[in-house]
Amino acid sequence: MTTDNKGSSILSALIGGASLFIVVFGMKYASSILSPIILAFIIAVSTIPLVKWLTRKGVPDWLALLITIALLIVTIVGLIALIGVSIDELIVTLPQYADNLQGQKETLQTQLGNLGIGSEQLPSLSSFDPSKLLDTIGGMLGGIVGVLSGVVLMLLVLIFMLLDTAGFTTRLKIGFPENDPTMVRFNGLVRDLRQYVSITTKINLFVGLVDTIFLLILGVDFALLWGLLAFLLGYIPSVGFWFALIPPFILALFEFGITKALIVLVGYVLINGGVQNFLQPKMMGSGLNLSPLVVVISLFFWAWVLGPIGALLAVPMTIIVKEIFLEGFDDTRGLAGLMGSRD
Numbered sequence: 001m002t003t004d005n006k007g008s009s010i011l012s013a014l015i016g017g018a019s020l021f022i023v024v025f026g027m028k029y030a031s032s033i034l035s036p037i038i039l040a041f042i043i044a045v046s047t048i049p050l051v052k053w054l055t056r057k058g059v060p061d062w063l064a065l066l067i068t069i070a071l072l073i074v075t076i077v078g079l080i081a082l083i084g085v086s087i088d089e090l091i092v093t094l095p096q097y098a099d100n101l102q103g104q105k106e107t108l109q110t111q112l113g114n115l116g117i118g119s120e121q122l123p124s125l126s127s128f129d130p131s132k133l134l135d136t137i138g139g140m141l142g143g144i145v146g147v148l149s150g151v152v153l154m155l156l157v158l159i160f161m162l163l164d165t166a167g168f169t170t171r172l173k174i175g176f177p178e179n180d181p182t183m184v185r186f187n188g189l190v191r192d193l194r195q196y197v198s199i200t201t202k203i204n205l206f207v208g209l210v211d212t213i214f215l216l217i218l219g220v221d222f223a224l225l226w227g228l229l230a231f232l233l234g235y236i237p238s239v240g241f242w243f244a245l246i247p248p249f250i251l252a253l254f255e256f257g258i259t260k261a262l263i264v265l266v267g268y269v270l271i272n273g274g275v276q277n278f279l280q281p282k283m284m285g286s287g288l289n290l291s292p293l294v295v296v297i298s299l300f301f302w303a304w305v306l307g308p309i310g311a312l313l314a315v316p317m318t319i320i321v322k323e324i325f326l327e328g329f330d331d332t333r334g335l336a337g338l339m340g341s342r343d
Contacts, residue, residue: 028305035309036154042316043154044161045190046197047072051165061166069159079228080151086225093221097254189323193316203280204234207241207272211248214267218260220252230272235312237295241272290318294339 027034047068054064176183212227220226226248233240245268253261298318302310310317318339326336 031306031310033153035306035313036151037157038306038313038317039309040154040158040161042193042197042313043072043158044165045193047162048165049194051162065162065165069162072158073155076151076155083225083228086222086228090222090225097251185323185327189320192319192323196315196319199280200235203275204231207231207234207275210271211244211268214271215248215264218252218263218267219256220248220260220264221255222251223248226251232312234272234276237299237315238276238292239299240311241268241276244268244272290315290322290339294318 050071051061051064051068054067055061059067172183172186176186208227208231211230212223215223215226226244229247230241230244233244236243245265248268249261249264252264295315295318299311299314302314302317304310306313306317322336322339326332326339
């Protein structure tokens with residue numbers, strides 16, 4: 001390679017790196033707008049098969065779209081309303097749980113005192129304040145409500161995306177032949193996104209249902225809320241179920257003490273961890289071709305760029321970047337290969 005060619009390659013790399021840097025920070029700056037739009041796109045792509053299924057059953061195109069949009073609105077708004085009402089009820093009753101925990105603390109101190117263990121030997125127990133746990137739970141629940149507050153913008157964008165489905169498909173066919181590499185990559189991206197969303201949603205529904213039944217059997221309050229939380233946080237790879245575990249674990253501690261709280265911990269690890277580590281990989285197969293390390297890194301990266309919703313969108317966003325931007329160019333195809341899980 002000549003000196004001129006080397007200089008040109010270095011300059012191109014610098015320009016590409018600078019462009020990527022600008023795009024990432026631009027996305028971070030506009031994350032409050034971009035996050036609902038990206039989420040709407042992924043939901044729209046995933047629900048188009050329902051529209052097609054309805055049309056195959058003889059339903060007119062316009063009516064199939066209206067039915068799909070109505071189902072989405074009812075499901076999303078109903079889910080958010082149920083979570084909001086449950087969180088409001090929980091916040092009202094939290095002080096009662098704190099009183100229970102304070103009583104358990106005093107009982108434990110008395111028992112330890114009978115064994116000759118004084119408060120000076122366990123300073124952490126003496127300084128423990130149940131109200132701090134209340135603040136932790138309140139902050140987590142408030143964060144969830146904050147994330148869900150962008151649903152209005154997301155629903156508006158989602159409705160217009162679905163209404164424009166037919167026109168977009170026609171324009172896409174006019175602009176790109178069916179065997180065009182760009183069209184092939186786009187179709188592959190849509191297929192992989194649908195596969196990921198479909199399988200993950202089914203798994204999360206199963207986990208949320210089992211968690212709800214498990215907590216109902218134990219008698220933990222607000223079992224339905226924690227099941228819904230497990231369903232939503234299941235879209236966050238690797239660490240989602242740990243975040244879903246914290247509120248019911250603390251609430252079981254408030255209500256019943258450490259023994260039942262540990263049962264909740266073990267149950268969640270067996271149910272949620274077992275499903276994510278054994279059932280999900282088998283159902284997902286190797287179609288997505290993302291290494292576990294890339295998935296974990298993408299979780300923190302997209303949460304930093306897009307905010308809390310970025311954690312939910314980590315895998316879909318990584319799929320989009322890999323299949324559209326990296327695999328589409330010779331200079332970056334090797335990097336896309338490094339992100340894969342296959343040898």
